[in-house]
Amino acid sequence: MSTPMLTEKYSGAPTRLAKEAARARDYIVSNRTLPTSSPQTNGLRLPPDVSLETFETAIKELQNILGEANVEVNDKPLKDGWYLDHPNTHDTFHVIPQSSLVASAIIYPSTVPEVQSIVCWANKYLLPLYPISLGRNLGYGGAAPRVPGGVVVDLGRRMHSIFNIDAENASCVVEPGVTYFRLYEEIQARKLPLWIDTADLGGGSLLGNALDRGVGYTPYGDHFANHCGMEVVLPDGSLLRTGMGAMPGPEGKDNPTWQSFQHAYGPAVDGIFSQSNLGIVTKMGFHLMPALNENEHQSYVFTFPRDGDFEQIVDIIRPLAQKRILGNIPQIRHVIQELAVTGRGKETFHEGKRPMTDDEIHEAAKKTPLGDCSWVFYGCQYGSPESIKQQLEIVKDAFFKVEGSKFFLPENVPPGHYLHDRARVCSGVPVLRELDWVNWVPNGAHMGFSPIAPTLGPSARLIHDLIRAAHIKYGFDLFPTLCVAGREMHYITNIVFDRSDVAMKERAVAMMREMIATCAKHGFGEYRTHLLFMDQVARTYSWGDQALMRFNETIKDALDPNGILSPGRNGIWPKRWRGKGWELGTRREGERSV
Known part of the structure; x- marks a missing residue:
């Protein structure tokens, strides 16, 4: 296993954490019994309803547009890697067979026009695209596509620029591949009086974490609430800017108010691009904290x-x-x-x-x-x-x-x-320490169960007892981490499992499904979840005969009539895929899609 450093790779660790990164790697290596890579059991996994001939034609066409090196067919052995050297073809923390949720190809755009070309290409061939920023969504599915054989669009590898760090306005604009490490080190190098708000681990994407409504631990800890302005490629390949960016700036430049005020005139649309499959966010602005x-x-x-x-x-x-x-x-x-x-x-x-x-x-x-x-x-x-x-x-x-x-x-x-x-x-300094607890078992991996409950003692006791009972029933140590605010708390349960233990993984999946259903009966719903459970969680928000789901599906079908953009992500399926057996939660894994 290598230990990429930020001086060598956009997604690496900073030099100041070289010893910590090497130590974390050594822990993982010493705790591993699985091989570092495994062959794909069924060879190349094609997108659904796409022949090999059509797939090869489509790939060749895109390679002519982007360059052969930037369109990679996933017919090689699958490498699990680790946090700092992770795969972009599947889930490092696979809780079902490793090759179940796997990409057919990975695409590396470098510009917004290239992203637009990819979307138009996918519409032509009806290929499902799954954009990732870095694929470090560990515990929630990593870089895996929800539909096996989907084409992963890796935005991070060649789109990791930091734009317009403004010390006076305390803001910045970043591309998907910018990590907390990268932004922090850039601010320190420029000696700017600014703090960032980082997640528990510093190698994640600012943009990706905010879109999944992740949290940090300074007063700017609500990451999506502290974003300001997006640039989005829509499912038809057209380009949108939200907030004040929707108004052109003088002389064709960006609007100078874009990172100052979150909204525009009319409906606030930014929210429909968080935890959604309605667009590919290529730039996002953030408010930063004045340094203390x-x-x-x-x-x-x-x-x-x-x-x-x-x-x-x-x-x-x-x-x-x-x-x-x-x-x-x-x-x-x-x-x-x-x-x-x-x-x-x-x-x-x-x-x-x-x-x-x-x-x-x-x-x-x-x-x-x-x-x-x-x-x-x-x-x-x-x-x-x-x-x-x-x-x-x-x-x-x-x-x-x-x-x-x-x-x-x-x-x-x-x-x-x-x-x-x-x-x-x-104090806004990204670290790596949270990697350590995954080594609790050999071949350590984890899956997150993340419901929301009121900040009330009886509610806290109830949800804790429900989750504790499930862990006792299925034989897991309980690792609760609660992020507690004035009115709600995120009860984040880290289910730590051994990737080599098939029976243990099956118990983990069964426990997840039971906790989702049991907690939902008491009004405790997950705020984000693993790929395997998105359908089940989405359906627990069922008030008004699934009014929310019907609304989301209406928007999806209007913006993405061909259903090419992340079908199934967060439980939202386009019309072309809906009701065709791809949904999970009412059937056993393996009967249709994975």
Whole structure:
């Protein structure tokens, strides 16, 4: 396995993280028993209803337009790779057979006109396109196309420019291949007084994460809410600019207000391009945060001793968040993640494959820097030193009402403790640390279950108990991470599995389907999900006899009558594909499409 660096590759790690990247790679290599690549079991997977002759004709035509090197047929062995050297043909964290969801070809455009040419080409041959920014949507399907044999359009490899970093306006414009690492390093190189808001891992695409409505951990943590302006290639190949970009600027230049105000005149359309298959976003503007000095932000952690404290913790957070006393979107994590994020496997703390018991978790936690506890709260305050001191007094007063709670600052824990990485993320510095907990099992991979619940103690207890019961039933350790705001919380469950264990993967799929259905009965719906479960999740939003789905399908059929753009993504199928057996959730995997 290689360790690409940012100086060599647009998607690599920065030099400052060279040791951490090598360490993360070594963890993964030492934990792996699977081969690094495997042959495709059935050879080249063609797009549905497309003959080999038609496919070869289409590929040759596009190679003449883009150049042979930029249109790659996927007839080679499948490489799983790892986070920094990932495949763009399938899902690194495959939870079904590796070649089930696999691309027939990968296309590498370098300009917006080339993207438009690709869309027109796909309409001509009725080929399904699946655009990716980087394919690092790990836990949710990676780079895999929803329809096997779909053609992946890899926007990141040759479209990774950063435009117009404006220090005064605190904004920028990026292409799909720009990572949090890349933007951060560029801002540092220019010595600009700006912060970015990064996801847990710094190698993801700003544009891709925002379109999936991902979150970060500074006051600018809602990534889609802090975008400003898009450029979109529509399914007919035409080009659209949203917001103030819809008005031309003077002398044919971009409108100078494009990154200043999110909306235009009339309906706000940006939202229909998030979590959708209605266009290919080729540029996106973002608001950045004015940089703070070292003494103007303070990360910290609270621990709470009992599982039963959970309701009280959530009820304490709610008013603090609503009054904006809490400075960011904080995280609550179960203490088992204090064990996993060390990068050491489960076998370090436990014998056998069964889930760790509560007693075993607590016994192992006693040996960690935070000590024995059940829940860990990671937060950060922002402002002047005086205001931070006042904020922390209010926060301490509230959390110390939980009997036995403890408070830690970064200086209270060893240098290698996770709190130091959390402090970097909360100050806009992208890191790699979150890779470590995937090594909990051999050939470690994970799948995310991410429902939304109200920030209310009884709701928090209910959803936690439902998810915990499912994990006990199917034999998985429970790894909950909750991003808690004033009115809602993202209960993100990381299902860690061994890619070599077929039975374990089948249990993971079954557990996902059960949790989706069970939580939906109580009004807890996922905000994003893995490719395999998009149909099921979309159908849980069923108010008004599937009014939302019917609305989405109406827009899809109007904008994409040939159904060429990401059919099935987020459960939205165009008319040409709808009802033809491609939907999942009412049948077993393998009966039709995968």
